[in-house]
Amino acid sequence: xxxxxxxxxxxxxxxxxxxxxxxxxxxxxxxxxxxxxxxxxxxxxxxxxxxxxxxxxxxxxxxxxxxxxxxxxxxxxxxxxxxxxxxxxxxxxxxxxxxxxxxxxxxxxxxxxxxxxxxxxxxxxxxxxxxxxxxxxxxxxxxxxxxxxxxxxxxxxxxxxxxxxxxxxxxxxxxxxxxxxxxxxxxxxxxxxxxxxxxxxxxxxxxxxxxxxxxxxxxxxxxxxxxxxxxxxxxxxxxxxxxxxxxxxxxxxxxxxxxxxxxxxxxxxxxxxxxxxxxxxxxxxxxxxxxxxxxxxxxxxxxxxxxxxxxxxxxxxxxxxxxxxxxxxxxxxxxxxxxxxxxxxxxxxxxxxxxxxxxxxxxxxxxxxxxxxxxxxxxxxxxxxxxxxxxxxxxxxxxxxxxxxxxxxxxxxxxxxxxxxxxxxxxxxxxxxxxxxxxxxxxxxxxxxxxxxxxxxxxxxxxxxxxxxxxxxxxxxxxxxxxxxxxxxxxxxxxxxxxxxxxxxxxxxxxxxxxxxxxxxxxxxxxxxxxxxxxxxxxxxxxxxxxxxxxxxxxxxxxxxxxxxxxxxxxxxxxxxxxxxxxxxxxxxxxxxxxxxxxxxxxxxxxxxxxxxxxxxxxxxxxxxxxxxxxxxxxxxxxxxxxxxxxxxxxxxxxxxxxxxxxxxxxxxxxxxxxxxxxxxxxxxxxxxxxxxxxxxxxxxxxxxxxxxxxxxxxxxxxxxxxxxxxxxxxxxxxxxxxxxxxxxxxxxxxxxxxxxxxxxxxxxxxxxxxxxxxxxxxxxxxxxxxxxxxxxxxxxxxxxxxxxxxxxxxxxxxxxxxxxxxxxxxxxxxxxxxxxxxxxxxxxxxxxxxx
Numbered sequence: 001x002x003x004x005x006x007x008x009x010x011x012x013x014x015x016x017x018x019x020x021x022x023x024x025x026x027x028x029x030x031x032x033x034x035x036x037x038x039x040x041x042x043x044x045x046x047x048x049x050x051x052x053x054x055x056x057x058x059x060x061x062x063x064x065x066x067x068x069x070x071x072x073x074x075x076x077x078x079x080x081x082x083x084x085x086x087x088x089x090x091x092x093x094x095x096x097x098x099x100x101x102x103x104x105x106x107x108x109x110x111x112x113x114x115x116x117x118x119x120x121x122x123x124x125x126x127x128x129x130x131x132x133x134x135x136x137x138x139x140x141x142x143x144x145x146x147x148x149x150x151x152x153x154x155x156x157x158x159x160x161x162x163x164x165x166x167x168x169x170x171x172x173x174x175x176x177x178x179x180x181x182x183x184x185x186x187x188x189x190x191x192x193x194x195x196x197x198x199x200x201x202x203x204x205x206x207x208x209x210x211x212x213x214x215x216x217x218x219x220x221x222x223x224x225x226x227x228x229x230x231x232x233x234x235x236x237x238x239x240x241x242x243x244x245x246x247x248x249x250x251x252x253x254x255x256x257x258x259x260x261x262x263x264x265x266x267x268x269x270x271x272x273x274x275x276x277x278x279x280x281x282x283x284x285x286x287x288x289x290x291x292x293x294x295x296x297x298x299x300x301x302x303x304x305x306x307x308x309x310x311x312x313x314x315x316x317x318x319x320x321x322x323x324x325x326x327x328x329x330x331x332x333x334x335x336x337x338x339x340x341x342x343x344x345x346x347x348x349x350x351x352x353x354x355x356x357x358x359x360x361x362x363x364x365x366x367x368x369x370x371x372x373x374x375x376x377x378x379x380x381x382x383x384x385x386x387x388x389x390x391x392x393x394x395x396x397x398x399x400x401x402x403x404x405x406x407x408x409x410x411x412x413x414x415x416x417x418x419x420x421x422x423x424x425x426x427x428x429x430x431x432x433x434x435x436x437x438x439x440x441x442x443x444x445x446x447x448x449x450x451x452x453x454x455x456x457x458x459x460x461x462x463x464x465x466x467x468x469x470x471x472x473x474x475x476x477x478x479x480x481x482x483x484x485x486x487x488x489x490x491x492x493x494x495x496x497x498x499x500x501x502x503x504x505x506x507x508x509x510x511x512x513x514x515x516x517x518x519x520x521x522x523x524x525x526x527x528x529x530x531x532x533x534x535x536x537x538x539x540x541x542x543x544x545x546x547x548x549x550x551x552x553x554x555x556x557x558x559x560x561x562x563x564x565x566x567x568x569x570x571x572x573x574x575x576x577x578x579x580x581x582x583x584x585x586x587x588x589x590x591x592x593x594x595x596x597x598x599x600x601x602x603x604x605x606x607x608x609x610x611x612x613x614x615x616x617x618x619x620x621x622x623x624x625x626x627x628x629x630x631x632x633x634x635x636x637x638x639x640x641x642x643x644x645x646x647x648x649x650x651x652x653x654x655x656x657x658x659x660x661x662x663x664x665x666x667x668x669x670x671x672x673x674x675x676x677x678x679x680x681x682x683x684x685x686x687x688x689x690x691x692x693x694x695x696x697x698x699x700x701x702x703x704x705x706x707x708x709x710x711x712x713x714x715x716x717x718x719x720x721x722x723x724x725x726x727x728x729x730x731x732x733x734x735x736x737x738x739x740x741x742x743x744x745x746x747x748x749x750x751x752x753x754x755x756x757x758x759x760x761x762x763x764x765x766x767x768x769x770x771x772x773x774x775x776x777x778x779x780x781x782x783x784x785x786x787x788x789x790x791x792x793x794x795x796x797x798x799x800x801x802x803x804x805x806x807x808x809x810x811x812x813x814x815x816x817x818x819x820x821x822x823x824x825x826x827x828x829x830x831x832x833x834x835x836x837x838x839x840x841x842x843x844x845x846x847x848x849x850x851x852x
Contacts, residue, residue: 105168
């Protein structure tokens with residue numbers, strides 16, 4: 001069977017090249033997605049400042065839920081400091097270090113803050129040098145509250161050496177003078193204080209109030225040579241006896257994930273990205289491969305029909321088509337899979353450039369994505385090839401031969417009905433934004449475009465037959481010969497033309513729905529933020545890790561300031577039941593005080609933000625509707641550090657798209673964030689330039705403070721788009737290129753297979769010029785039908801999206817996108833039909849017929 005399949009393939013090179021290109025591109029995309037998914041599960045950040053610890057004990061920074069992916073917790077959970085002493089007595093332990101981190105930044109001689117990798121946790125005690133891997137220390141340990149050691153990178157940036165005097169802002173306290181006692185050359189060493197000073201600055205002393213007292217961030221153990229695993233097992237056994245601690249014991253590569261609590265979120269993001277991309281990638285690649293195989297097998301209908309006439313069974317015909325497709329797919333799979341690995345690397349670089357994942361996070365390369373790609377592609381190729389040959393294999397031999405030079409007179413009614421049902425399902429999906437004005441609701445618009453295109457592919461033959469029949473009737477008496485021939489071909493070869501129309505329409509619908517869904521949500525978010533922000537300025541201290549104490553009071557005393565309110569953000573997790581099954585959902589949350597209404601207008605529909613005291617929250621209308629919440633009701637939440645709380649709902653607001661789905665009271669979030677300090681201030685002034693100048697002068701007088709406008713003029717454009725929008729747009733571009741290349745190959749193959757038709761027309765007296773004119777008119781009808789159907793099928797989803805998110809029946813987005821798509825589709829149709837036609841006309845008509 002394979003020998004016969006290979007021999008037949010030699011006569012259909014053009015069509016099989018289209019199949020090979022579709023498989024190659026699809027394999028690259030699927031493999032790249034698989035590499036991202038595997039990396040999210042298995043990759044780890046470099047150990048960094050924990051490289052000197054053999055065993056690390058820390059709180060689990062992941063929320064584990066049944067039936068869902070684990071959710072990374074971005075706020076640092078604490079470890080009881082008493083465990084440092086308890087674990088130091090274990091056999092094989094040579095040294096034990098309790099590490100603490102707190103905001104700290106060095107100020108240079110010009111009053112500028114020296115940048116550090118993570119200012120929110122740059123401060124440490126000197127004992128943390130025991131976690132470093134063979135640090136080179138120039139100088140000695142800080143011996144009192146007036147000395148500090150710095151890492152070599154910070155020292156070089158500030159231009160300081162051992163013995164110099166420096167100013168350091170630590171623990172949100174005003175800048176104070178210190179003597180540099182040492183310079184430590186080791187990755188991530190940070191700013192090191194005497195241990196007693198570090199405990200005091202971080203609020204970890206036994207007499208301090210709050211949840212941080214008598215805690216450390218993590219515990220690092222140095223073990224005797226060869227005792228690492230034994231000590232780790234003993235530590236795990238010890239922690240198991242202490243039920244409810246939520247602590248984990250980590251060795252080897254996993255230590256890097258504990259350096260910063262947010263590092264696990266980057267791995268989770270890779271998993272989420274891969275899972276969200278996998279659906280659309282598999283849909284598009286499966287569609288493209290099926291279309292290419294349909295063209296290839298369609299070009300061999302006569303050969304397959306003749307084999308039926310000489311006794312081949314239907315099963316043998318399908319096996320032959322599948323074998324031929326498998327041979328071509330096997331050839332294309334190797335370079336396609338190989339290309340997928342560097343493609344994943346390029347995508348990771350894009351994520352790192354946009355700050356979505358740390359640049360240090362490596363990808364995990366293994367054969368698993370390649371094996372998964374081979375299995376998925378082989379299954380798709382087998383099903384598509386057998387499906388394409390199904391009708392020919394099932395027809396009686398005489399009917400199969402009769403149909404080998406023409407298509408069935410009437411399209412399959414079952415196929416048409418199935419296509420209409422799929423289109424109806426797509427239109428049903430497009431109403432999702434009506435029930436959820438969220439990012440998740442907007443995904444219904446995106447998916448409606450793809451599903452609608454699949455429905456068009458199924459119902460396309462009937463549609464194209466109808467269009468062709470109508471055009472043929474209108475041009476029967478007064479049209480030129482090329483036009484009449486073109487319309488007749490559209491009607492007679494509806495199946496062939498429907499495949500081309502649906503592929504072009506899919507490209508248009510995919511780009512329109514996915515792009516406009518992103519830009520519309522972005523515009524609606526900007527509108528919510530702009531309308532709801534009463535404050536003109538935001539004051540923050542990104543280089544310090546938190547706002548210094550006294551900043552709020554100083555701002556409120558500034559002339560022209562009407563209100564100043566601290567705001568922050570964190571993450572919350574909801575646990576609830578959906579269809580009787582436990583479900584979880586994570587989202588961003590604001591941290592607000594009772595006077596937040598002075599600087600923010602969240603469009604409160606019920607209750608009041610003034611009630612945000614104690615264990616209280618305000619929720620968006622979407623959350624209130626989905627969870628049945630209202631003022632006075634209670635909600636179970638998991639905060640960003642994993643703490644479970646029972647909070648009272650005090651307000652319901654409408655601008656959840658711009659300000660998040662939930663707002664925590666400042667009191668509730670206290671003690672459950674990494675720093676426990678305010679992140680920024682929203683400042684409402686009298687609107688005069690004088691007030692802004694006073695505020696700017698205040699910020700300039702205090703190292704690290706910055707002032708920025710809350711409503712910059714460019715809000716809402718792609719320039720200010722969050723990283724995930726750029727990532728989605730990059731994916732759209734990659735998939736569009738794949739679609740267009742596959743469509744071009746398919747059109748070239750379909751046109752090249754019409755050599756007999758062109759030869760017969762020429763023998764009947766049709767000139768080459770008339771044939772080229774006929775093919776151009778077919779291309780025009782094909783492009784026009786694809787554009788019109790794409791616009792009709794994407795029009796309702798986009799209109800509903802715009803109405804819900806923007807209050808108007810059209811989306812937001814670049815005005816040039818639709819004309820650019822129309823031009824691209826038209827050029828693709830014309831060029832990929834015109835060039836093969838000219839090539840086919842170079843062959844004498846008799847030779848063209850004889851070759852078939």
